[in-house]
Structure formats: structure tokens, C-alpha cells
Amino acid sequence: MQINQVSTQSCQVSDLQLLSEGVYRVxxxxxxxxxxxxxxxxxxxxxxxxxxxxxxxxxCPPVPMQVELELHIQKLPSSANSIKLFNELEQGSVSIRMPKGQCFLESIPDRPLVFIAAGTGFAQMKSMIEFSLNKPGHKEIYLYWGARSPEGFYMPNLPIHWASSQFHYHPVVSDVPGEDSWKGRQGLLFEAVIDDKNLFPDSEIFISGSPQMVYATFDALRAENFKAENIHSDVFEYAPRS
Structure with missing residues (x-):
């Protein structure tokens, strides 16, 4: 599929807001x-x-007369590259190159949409979900967001705000201490998706996370007879299996 021409621009950093767990809204x-x-x-x-x-x-999804872009960036104190990045963000100006990536929505498919996000992979899903919710006639939408702890859901109220008869939110925590008050779903993210597989047998599925997480999810879905051509991730482009 043809994507738009890549260009480079200089940008003002107009907001740098700490949300949770070292994740900033930029x-x-x-x-x-x-x-x-x-x-x-x-x-x-x-x-x-x-x-x-x-x-x-x-x-954020593309909208008419758009004047700003939203990113979700986790600060990693042990990473020299991350420290350098935040130093430049705090100085108030950065150069960007866009658009990139082949995993996107251009129109709304006539089938359910399943979004599977680990950590800040939620950012990509947020863009596609908001794009879909703004279009009339969309089918059922399912979001599975995985985090190591409840604090990892750095925008906890937003998916709840989206909730409707056609939008279904499933947060999944992988590491829950015995004394934790979390009462929601626990375990591996793809296990929660597989548990619900009968809800969306013919769906378009989007996965965002580390290559290890994406391929583990892909393999689990394929084992449950989901079609490979209906499973999408940027990982397939930038970290293909040999």
C-alpha cells in the first residue's frame, strides 16, 4: 500500500507531561x-x-486543520539514548521525520477490530481507535492493554471514557504481588485474547509491543486459526523473522 512521502520538520515541544511509570505525554x-x-x-x-x-x-489520529502531534514516550534512566532524547525535548525543540510505518488504518474494515498493546504500544492503538470511533458504521472494537503493574496503564481513564456497547476494554496485568488490590485480568496478554477468541472469530487484529511479544501473540493466534493476513504489526516490517 502506498504511503505518503516522508518529510523532515522542526517542531516546538509545547508540552512534556509525566503521566505514570516514567511515561510522558509529549x-x-x-x-x-x-x-x-x-x-x-x-x-x-x-x-x-x-x-x-x-x-x-x-x-493521535489525523484530523482536518491539525496543529499538533501527540507521543507517549517512556524515559529510561539506564539508557544513554533516552537521556539524550529527553535533554533535547526539555530544550523545547526537536526535528522529526514522518510518516513511517505500514501498519495503519486508512478506512474502517467491515469486521471487528482487535487492538493488542503492551505498555506504550497503547499510543499506536489510541490513534487507530480514535480514528475508528470517529467513523460511522464501525463494527465491534476490542482493546487488550497489557502492563506489568496497574500503574502501567498510564492513561487509565481514557479507555473507560471510550467504553460503549461497541467498544470493549480489557486491561491485563502480568505481575501482581499478593497484597496488590488489582482485581482485573492477570497473566500474559495473548492468553486473555485467546480466552475471548469466540467473540471475534473474523476480525482485523493489530499488535504493538516488543518483537518477542508480537511474535508470541502472532503464533498463539495462528494456532487458534486466525488468518495471518488479518494480523498486523510494525514489527513484521522492522524486525522480520529470518
Missing amino acids: ILKPHQGYIPDYRAGQYLEILLAGGEASAFSIA
Whole structure:
């Protein structure tokens, strides 16, 4: 599928807000005053001063007259690259390159949509979910968001706000201490999806997370007879199996 031409822009960092668990909501406003065309689910690269490029999903869908971009970025104190990135963000200006990525929604399929996100993989799913919710006639939408602890759901109220008869939210925590008050679903994220497989036998599935997580989920879904061509992830492009 053809994507829009990639361009480079300089952006003002208009907001840098700590949400939870070291995850920041970053708002960028291009100095040129316009945002390059992109599709819900695509990502951009922040170009650091030394030439490195760091990729982050665009957490907002494209809308008319758009003036800003939203990212969700986790600060990693043990990573020199992460420290360098946040130093540049705190200085108030960064260069970006976009759009990137082949895992996106251009229109709304006539079938249920299943979004499976680990950690900040929620950003990509947020863009596609909001795009879908703004379109009339969408089918059932399911979001499975996995975190190590309840604090990992860094925007806990947003999926609850989306909830409706056609939007179904399933947070899943993998590591729950015995004294924790979490009463929701526990275990591996793909296990929760498999448990619910009869709800969406013919669906389009989008996965965002580490390559290990994505391929484990893909294999589990294939073992349950989900079609490979209906399972989508950026990992298939940037970390293909040999």
C-alpha cells in the first residue's frame, strides 16, 4: 500500500507531561505550521543531534486543520539514548521525520477490530481507535492493554471514557504481588485474547509491543486459526523473522 512521502520538520515541544511509570505525554507543534499527511497507526522518528533516530507511534489520529502531534514516550534512566532524547525535548525543540510505518488504518474494515498493546504500544492503538470511533458504521472494537503493574496503564481513564456497547476494554496485568488490590485480568496478554477468541472469530487484529511479544501473540493466534493476513504489526516490517 502506498504511503505518503516522508518529510523532515522542526517542531516546538509545547508540552512534556509525566503521566505514570516514567511515561510522558509529549505534544509537538511543527514550526512550519502544518503537519505532513499521515494515517492512523503510523509513527515518526525524532532525529537527535548526533544523527540517531528514535521511533515513536503518533498517538493521535489525523484530523482536518491539525496543529499538533501527540507521543507517549517512556524515559529510561539506564539508557544513554533516552537521556539524550529527553535533554533535547526539555530544550523545547526537536526535528522529526514522518510518516513511517505500514501498519495503519486508512478506512474502517467491515469486521471487528482487535487492538493488542503492551505498555506504550497503547499510543499506536489510541490513534487507530480514535480514528475508528470517529467513523460511522464501525463494527465491534476490542482493546487488550497489557502492563506489568496497574500503574502501567498510564492513561487509565481514557479507555473507560471510550467504553460503549461497541467498544470493549480489557486491561491485563502480568505481575501482581499478593497484597496488590488489582482485581482485573492477570497473566500474559495473548492468553486473555485467546480466552475471548469466540467473540471475534473474523476480525482485523493489530499488535504493538516488543518483537518477542508480537511474535508470541502472532503464533498463539495462528494456532487458534486466525488468518495471518488479518494480523498486523510494525514489527513484521522492522524486525522480520529470518
